[in-house]
Amino acid sequence: MTPPTPLHLSLAGQAVDVLREQVLTGEIPPGSRVNEVEVAQKLGISRGPLREAIRHLASEGLLQLVPHRGAFVPDADSDEVKALFELRAALECAAAELAASRRTDVDLVRLHEVSAASRSNYRTGQPFPYRLDLAFHQTLIDAARSPRIAEQVRLVQQRVVLLRSALDDDPPHQHASMDDHDELVKAIEDGDAARASTVMRRHLSRVCAQMLTSLNR
Amino acid sequence: MTPPTPLHLSLAGQAVDVLREQVLTGEIPPGSRVNEVEVAQKLGISRGPLREAIRHLASEGLLQLVPHRGAFVPDADSDEVKALFELRAALECAAAELAASRRTDVDLVRLHEVSAASRSNYRTGQPFPYRLDLAFHQTLIDAARSPRIAEQVRLVQQRVVLLRSALDDDPPHQHASMDDHDELVKAIEDGDAARASTVMRRHLSRVCAQMLTSLNR
């Protein structure tokens, strides 16, 4: 029934995927603890691979390890939000600059596509899905063609997603975000690195400010 | 003789420290493989904790994991150097800006101290010790007061150290670096964020360029 290891991913790797999903969706709520034996049984694996999965997620910042106590889903506080967005700004502003000087025509097409998808979603009157916001930033990062920066941005954005689930944050104001995004695309299209960086910084500080208000209520 | 676990750090934690040292000093040369049973015996621990140590170092970028093959010390190539310095520039330029706006008087004193130590070392005619260069950047990062950025910078700098051992790089030109550092301190002292960022970028691209020349020989 259960093949030993013929699957493409090791048990530890599969456990990482499952656990990451559960942490990001809030299925394992912030502040709660991850019991090794319990989760191992639930996943049908032994503690060894599960421990490796836990350590891996900890290195991504999705879990906090406490010696002899276990792994906890990190809780949100305002200092953490600020520090995280400072890091995010450092990375994404740099990415915006690089994108402005390296973008190809395909990159521009993709950016316009994502932007159009957001506008079209806006007309439906539904709340702004994070998916579209993430897609935009992801597309921009790819246009920067800097693998290590992209890697770090992905990790930071993951942590932002976790913070949002912890805060049950309101979706970002779609209108303001769309305008920011369009302005970013324009700057990148023009190859104006300085302006791309400035707009990105303003965009992120706006999003950060909104998350901080969600925190205080 | 060997106490079970009364030490402050777990066996895995100790293994991380020992292995990190061995990787960074080149005692385990780039390109070579880490045999789990062999190293575990050498450290007097079992494979479990050692595996966790290996995974941890892999998450820091000091080892590369290949499924069913093991862990390897990453080798240096020019693309990797460029990508890494793009990330480093993104982080340290941001840190320089933040330092310019947040630095306290103690920060300035410390920066001047490190700078003076470099000058004093220069007069001895000895090669520029990386230690002093690292100390300067470390001090600057601390002045930025952004814990997450500091954390990432530390990881990146660690990888740079590894690259240097892989390239048996010449020490950076102390004279040029000292001038850059002094200019940085001045900009931070003046609270001139834009200039601090610019100088940092120029400094890093200079260091990067030199590493690239070391690579091609």
Next chain:
DNA sequence: ACGTTGTCAACTGTCGACAGTTGGCAGTTT
């Protein structure tokens, strides 16, 4: 009643052994 101390269950840290996979080597075939 409150603080203190001793005990205990639950959990993490660690270990040794087994199973599966990988890369290489020897033997065979053309």
Next chain:
DNA sequence: AAACTGCCAACTGTCGACAGTTGACAACGT
């Protein structure tokens, strides 16, 4: 001689069990 095939040793991936630590509860003393 070169290429292919099958086997084998070495190593990683995984497991179950034991040892040590932690936090909490209960019993005791003040």
